[in-house]
Amino acid sequence: MRFENKVAMVTGASVGIGRACAVRLAKEGAKLVLFDINAEQLDKVKEEVAPYTTDVLTYTCDVSDEAAVNAAVADAMQHFGRIDVPSVVVTNDARELGFPNLSSVSTDDCKGAACAVEHLLSCGHRDIIVLGGDRAISDTSAKRYEGCVEAFRKNGLTFDDETMYYTGRYSYEFGYNGMKQALRERKKLTAVFAMADVIAIGAIRALFDEGLRVPEDISVAGYDGLRIGGYFVPKLTTIAQSVDLLAERSFDLLLSCMQGAQAQHLTVPFRLLTRQSVRQITEIEG
Numbered sequence: 001m002r003f004e005n006k007v008a009m010v011t012g013a014s015v016g017i018g019r020a021c022a023v024r025l026a027k028e029g030a031k032l033v034l035f036d037i038n039a040e041q042l043d044k045v046k047e048e049v050a051p052y053t054t055d056v057l058t059y060t061c062d063v064s065d066e067a068a069v070n071a072a073v074a075d076a077m078q079h080f081g082r083i084d085v086p087s088v089v090v091t092n093d094a095r096e097l098g099f100p101n102l103s104s105v106s107t108d109d110c111k112g113a114a115c116a117v118e119h120l121l122s123c124g125h126r127d128i129i130v131l132g133g134d135r136a137i138s139d140t141s142a143k144r145y146e147g148c149v150e151a152f153r154k155n156g157l158t159f160d161d162e163t164m165y166y167t168g169r170y171s172y173e174f175g176y177n178g179m180k181q182a183l184r185e186r187k188k189l190t191a192v193f194a195m196a197d198v199i200a201i202g203a204i205r206a207l208f209d210e211g212l213r214v215p216e217d218i219s220v221a222g223y224d225g226l227r228i229g230g231y232f233v234p235k236l237t238t239i240a241q242s243v244d245l246l247a248e249r250s251f252d253l254l255l256s257c258m259q260g261a262q263a264q265h266l267t268v269p270f271r272l273l274t275r276q277s278v279r280q281i282t283e284i285e286g
Contacts, residue, residue, distance in 0.1 A: 002255055004029030006084040009076070014041030016226065020247035023049055031055035033076040033083065035069070037062050095265040103263045105249045107270040109140055112239040113147030115272050116193050116221045119237070121155050124281040125191035125219060130165050131178045131203060132195035144195045144223065170195070175202020183210055189218060190281060197222040197229050197238055204232070204277070215279035225273060234276035241270055
């Protein structure tokens with residue numbers, strides 16, 4: 001096994017790409033240090049990897065909480081004595097960070113966001129808002145914002161940051177509250193692009209609570225391709241990132257770096273999943 005007795009740390013380990021990476025590492029014999037804010041889901045991942053390794057430490061904390069992360073890492077170092085596996089940033093392009101030993105695997109966030117917004121525009125929507133993150137602290141949000149602006153520019157339209165862009169954390173709560181704020185401030189609105197599926201789902205709940213229908217009254221598109229989007233009502237139109245492919249490429253990069261290779265930055269393709277949450281509107285409606 002290629003990671004036998006190696007100690008690997010995985011953040012966001014309870015779902016999606018983080019979970020897939022944790023399982024893959026466990027199957028290859030790694031000892032795991034897992035971080036996530038969802039304790040219940042983290043316990044499920046620990047159970048899932050149990051057939052492959054019982055050397056698993058779990059820490060329930062927000063990785064944006066520096067003190068909590070430092071304390072957890074110190075505890076893990078005391079327990080295992082080391083952390084062996086080099087770092088790979090997943091879903092963010094790390095080449096601009098300039099660290100010689102930091103690789104990354106990501107989709108093209110700019111092109112992905114542009115694809116989502118262009119889909120809304122092609123369906124006749126012009127009164128659009130974007131629910132996203134703080135561009136000053138999130139490279140992902142900055143690139144997805146750039147894609148939104150480019151899609152508008154390409155169609156001869158102007159994206160007004162002050163009236164069309166709402167910022168917060170990538171969470172259900174922000175999606176819900178941001179959508180409520182937009183409904184208070186915008187008298188005319190036909191579509192929403194959410195920079196994450198969790199934001200989109202929160203927004204759809206807010207619309208439901210306000211007596212509005214998706215997509216009949218307001219269309220909603222997301223980003224990530226989370227599995228829940230395919231079971232939600234309505235099924236969520238979204239930009240899908242392949243969790244399995246991102247995890248596989250990340251795993252291969254880790255192995256390559258452990259064998260002495262230089263840092264690499266890979267881009268994997270995305271797909272636009274056109275589902276039920278976006279509708280075509282007519283010129284009369286627009």
